[in-house]
Amino acid sequence: MSLQIQMLGTGSAFAKTFYNTSALIRSNGMNVLIDCGATTPKSLYDIQMQPDQIDGIIITHIHADHVGGLEEMAFRLLYESNQKKTKLFLTMAIADILWENTLKGGMYNPEEGYHSLEDYFDVNLIEEQVPIEIGPGLTIEFLPTLHIHLKPNYSLFINDRIFYSADIRFSKDLLLHEVVGIRNCHTIFHDCQLSGQGFIHATLDELLTLPEHIQQRIYLMHYADNMSDFIGKTGSMKFIFQHEVIEFPS
Ligand SMILES: O=c1ccn([C@@H]2O[C@@H]3COP(=O)(O)O[C@H]3[C@H]2O)c(=O)[nH]1
Ligand SMILES: [Zn+2]
Ligand SMILES: [Zn+2]
Secondary structure (H helix, E strand, O other): OOEEEEEEEOEOOOOOOOOEOEEEEEEOOEEEEEOOOOOHHHHHHHOOOOHHHOOEEEOOOOOHHHHOOHHHHHHHHHHHOOOOOOEEEEOHHHHHHHHHHHHHHHHOEOOOOEOOHHHOOEEEEOOEOOOEEEEOOEEEEEEEOOOOOOOOOEEEEEOOOEEEOOOOOOOHHHHHHHHHHHOOOOEEEEEOEOOOOOOOOOEHHHHOOOOHHHHOOEEEEOEOHHHHHHOOOOOOOEEOOOOOEEEEOO
């Protein structure tokens, strides 16, 4: 059994020199994306992966830097790959708004009979806070977390011991008690707003208040274009870079 996580992008929503934060999980021959932002198809192109090599896409929330590439992925599969549908792994709360509020405008096509998310994707609805094996050696769990008040948003546990924040406000309690205290996650991928007040994201200053033994487990992602100004100023946390691969021993 093997597990690799390759970052397809590590940038914030408005970064211009980094692609949107997204990751490719490779597990025993299965390729699964975490999110698919507007720049994710270009990042896949850079590593010479075609849409039909992606077996599934996990969706954390519906901001464009996390779902803006779905229309391209689905259209290319439909019109260039003989109607193959990729799997979508998402909660019911996200599925409803993803189609109605985000994708329907471009993808609704009464002439050809495309009326729903299911017409383009193999939709796999996942219950919140229930671990589910989505492929050989790959278990995910959607944890509801706070990003925008009153909008569904999720962080992920991958194989129980890896935490992927996606976009969340800082929560020391979550990291201390759930992620490290209860789950003993050895690796944490965390979004990081480098400067300014963190209204909807964790800021670097907030993350620096974490104890050393937690910082050591953290890779920082979802950062702005001026990331290089902060190298050496992140305590024991490390920036993760675009297309970097982290290998997890089985
Ligand atoms: O209430 C809001 C809503 C949005 N925004 C900005 O828009 C971006 C959308 O993607 P993101 O979640 O990666 O980051 C968000 C922020 O940069 C914000 O600052 N406050
Ligand atoms: Zn984002
Ligand atoms: Zn967001």
